[in-house]
Amino acid sequence: MQTLTLGRPAEPHSLASSDSAVTSPGPLDAMETAPRAEVGTRLVEVQGVTKAFGAGPSAVKALDDVSLTIMANEFFTLLGPSGCGKTTLLRLLAGFEHPTSGVILLDGRYVVDDPPNRRPVNTVFQSYALFPHMTVEQNVGFGLERQGVRGPAAAERVSAMLRLVRLEALAKRRPDQISGGQQQRVALARALAPQPRLLLLDEPLSALDLKLRRGMQVELKRIQRETGITFVLVTHDQEEALSMSDRIAVMDHGRVLQLGRPQEIYERPVCRFVADFIGEANVLPGSLVGLATPFAAIRPERVMLAPVSTAETALPGRVVEVTYLGATTSCAVALDDGPIVKIERGDLPSPLLPGQAVHCLFPAAALLPLEE
């Protein structure tokens, strides 16, 4: 593994590989479904933070009593639809906004009143916000210059950063002379160069096309590993969140609905919103599939089709639509009881034709009970 001059050494017990299921919950972990073991240290503690825009009765709560803890060395993701408050939370961490109430601690220090230029926190902006009149090199060196790092030390760090994001060849170019993907990496290098304690990424990949985005996801993950800097990513792309994060906080309407490792969130969603937002899910009334909870969710890849009823939980219905997707086939079945179930599997019986009568099987192990 490459050793970088910018590095606090990567923690030997990286959070990615640690099991978070065994520990006693601390008071600050109230929001976490699975409080984690004492690996790494608590870097950021957000306690009861509320942010309202406007005043009086017309005030809008962008964040409503949010508490969460971000560990050192972690790749943490704030996931949610637009307007869920994730960007507001990011701006509070950066210092661009001041919370209406609540406490934010960074390394145990109260930082709410610190302006952005006094926080060891850097941001990669969605629009990159590169300085158009400076070269790539000067952009990357800007934070260092402001920190008082000059001369050979600064030049060395800048070139280390450009190596890290693989842009050595473009050091002398200006932002308008390089592609969007390259600009993105310049923004990343610029934010990493001052060695922040915390790197905030505001939908950094949303402006890239699909293929570039995939590549950058891998790159980001690599860079996070190599630098050992804590990343907080804001995204509305659940796939991105699942593939990159150590832990995810799913947000909606200014609240954190669920916080946990990607697998936990995918396999054990706590509510309809999370089940629906993370991956695809069929949400059915619990009674329909023999559960006591008001709702139950099942992933399209876990529903089975059978021509005749073979189990108690099999429900009759008719095929409405069949789409061949190569590795899998997706089909929608209208149950006789009303709901439409989406199925996506590689082993669906063929031929499968619209209008065909089938039975849907919901294996008990695949059913996710939901309280709300």
Added chain:
Amino acid sequence: MAASSARRDRALLLAGPALLVIVVFMLLPMAIAAVYSFLTPDPYGGVLHPFTPASYVRFVYDRDLDDQLIFDTTYLQIFARSVVQALFCTLFCLLIGLPLAWYMATRPPRLRQVLVLLVTIPFWTNLLIRTYCWVLLLRDQGLVNQVLQALGLIKEPITFLYSDGAVQLGLVYSSLPFMVLPIYGALEKVDPRMVEAAYDLYADRWAIMRRLVWPLAWPGVVAGCLLVFVPALGAFLSPDILGGGKKLMIGSLIQQQFTTGRDWSFGAALSMILMIFVLGALMWSAWRRTRIGVAT
């Protein structure tokens, strides 16, 4: 190849009207002026054929009674006075225009549109009329004196008109929008996210101004200074009307040659000299800028 040449043809077609205007209304008159400047003036207006550099000689020499050439600085003084006047005008416009443009660019978008409209309102009225309005304001029985007297600040009216100050005021007044708008245009493009990014990267207010805002505003400042300086140099309305023509400016001098002076050749020669001076200054500043650009 065919496609690219077709594209070139189309580009030429699109540029056609502009090229036509430049050739017919700019290059051609300039060529005529250049030719006229070397001909002999007809005392009844127009020019006669004998080819002579006399008009250029006249700029720096006078002929005494013995037809001897003596060095004469009258016209050079007028020229220098105009340059100084234009430089001061540019400076004042910059001092007023820069903060104004910054104020405008930092307002909410809706208010910004209103402010731009306000800045352009003077263009709705002819400059001649606006300059005469200043006469009405500044003369001894004008509005300014009346107000000052009514307030009891002065007893006798102050003579504002027909002074260098009045000329300068008129120049600054008419040039200010040309300074404000380009600077505003440059500042408006400064993305607030960029300012946030700099703030995030440990820059304080002063550093943001110096490293971000000023470099981005610079092209606007250069454009504004050119747009103010060049017309101010050749201005003749303000010196004539507000200055009472007491101190000749190069613009008025040229105008006189074509009207009362009936010396078209000398007028043409003066405009050529002025043009060469302006072009020289522009090229010098462009050369300097590219050199600075290479240095940084």
